[in-house]
Amino acid sequence: IKAISPPAQSSVFVYGTLMAEEVLSVLLGRVPVMRPAWLVGYERWFVKDAAFPAILEAEEPSLCSVDGRLLEGLSARDLRALDYFEDDRYVRTIVTVTAPARTGSTAGEAESCRTTAYVWTKGLGHFVDLGRPWSYEAFRAQELTSYLEDPVRTCATEFALEEARGDGSTDRA
Numbered sequence: 001i002k003a004i005s006p007p008a009q010s011s012v013f014v015y016g017t018l019m020a021e022e023v024l025s026v027l028l029g030r031v032p033v034m035r036p037a038w039l040v041g042y043e044r045w046f047v048k049d050a051a052f053p054a055i056l057e058a059e060e061p062s063l064c065s066v067d068g069r070l071l072e073g074l075s076a077r078d079l080r081a082l083d084y085f086e087d088d089r090y091v092r093t094i095v096t097v098t099a100p101a102r103t104g105s106t107a108g109e110a111e112s113c114r115t116t117a118y119v120w121t122k123g124l125g126h127f128v129d130l131g132r133p134w135s136y137e138a139f140r141a142q143e144l145t146s147y148l149e150d151p152v153r154t155c156a157t158e159f160a161l162e163e164a165r166g167d168g169s170t171d172r173a
Contacts, residue, residue: 010075012082013037013097013117015044015068016053017152019136020144024071026152027085027159028078037070037099039117046129047089047120051143053134054090054120054127070099070113077163082118084159085152089127090118 017023021031041061044053058064074082083092095117101109120128139147 011070011072011113011115012074012079012092013039013068013070013095013115015039015055015066015117016134016136017051017139017147018071018082018085019069020140022144022148023152026148026156027081032074032078033072034069035072035099035102036067037097037113038065038067039095039097040065042066042119044134046132046134048127048129051139051147055117056120056125056128068097068117070097070115080163081156081159084162085155086118089121089124091121092116093119095119 012018018027024031039055041058041064042055043058043064044055044066046052047054055066086092093116095115097113097115097117098110099113101111
């Protein structure tokens, strides 16, 4: 029997800095279950003057895909923390990714999973360095250590303070 995809609200496809277990650990206080995944029809580029990427719908969708990780079993708090971390230039959008089937399935089998991803806001393409592909390996080697301090630890601290206020407002404006 083929595994059933998780509901969109308990999973997120990540394709940039959120692929790093160190980043997730600071933001969520844990590393959620994750597996490799691919999103067809999108391209990943550097955001200008930043260490992180954005994904945009490709002009030739059938020719492009973005590799990443499918984070699963996320709590409502996890999603609020991730939403807080991603700024208002991203929109959590429902997408369908392809991922290796879960354990117990036939080897080599893949499944389509309906989930969400942080997609760059249309109309803000001028902030993206089109033609400069973002590399996870280069990010880990060159940027991860400083990135963990700012913005990751800074954001995690701000989010915790917002939550402690208990006003239900964890939106950065």
